[in-house]
Amino acid sequence: MTGDRPAPAFVGAMGFTTAEVTGTRVTGSADLGPEHHTPWGVVHGGVYCAIVETAASVGASRAVQEHGQFSVGVNNSTDFIRSMTAGRVDVVAEPVQQGRTQQLWQVALTRAEDGKLVAQGRVRLQNVPLPGS
Numbered sequence: 001m002t003g004d005r006p007a008p009a010f011v012g013a014m015g016f017t018t019a020e021v022t023g024t025r026v027t028g029s030a031d032l033g034p035e036h037h038t039p040w041g042v043v044h045g046g047v048y049c050a051i052v053e054t055a056a057s058v059g060a061s062r063a064v065q066e067h068g069q070f071s072v073g074v075n076n077s078t079d080f081i082r083s084m085t086a087g088r089v090d091v092v093a094e095p096v097q098q099g100r101t102q103q104l105w106q107v108a109l110t111r112a113e114d115g116k117l118v119a120q121g122r123v124r125l126q127n128v129p130l131p132g133s
Contacts, residue, residue, distance in 0.1 A: 023063030052121035056105035078121035
């Protein structure tokens with residue numbers, strides 16, 4: 001996911017791949033389709049939440065890795081703006097605030113075909129020591 005290690009199966013299943021990863025910006029996309037649907041044939045909101053959390057966590061962790069830390073989500077508030085059945089969403093995540101112990105990131109998911117907002121979220125993250133450090 002970050003270029004440092006392979007993506008876990010869950011991250012792969014949601015279809016999110018990164019294009020740019022820095023401590024102040026994460027971009028990427030996800031190709032969504034029937035494997036992401038609710039029983040009613042639209043993309044499940046949990047997929048959007050997971051993409052929001054992943055993008056924010058990757059960027060926040062990159063921001064603190066030189067301090068021997070990574071970031072874990074402690075709150076995720078994602079709004080679903082419009083439904084989708086299939087297609088690509090573009091993802092942009094940027095920090096609102098980056099502190100010594102916590103960070104706040106905002107994430108937007110837009111339809112690649114027309115740039116319309118599909119979902120947006122904010123994730124509060126805690127900076128914690130890397131295991132073994």
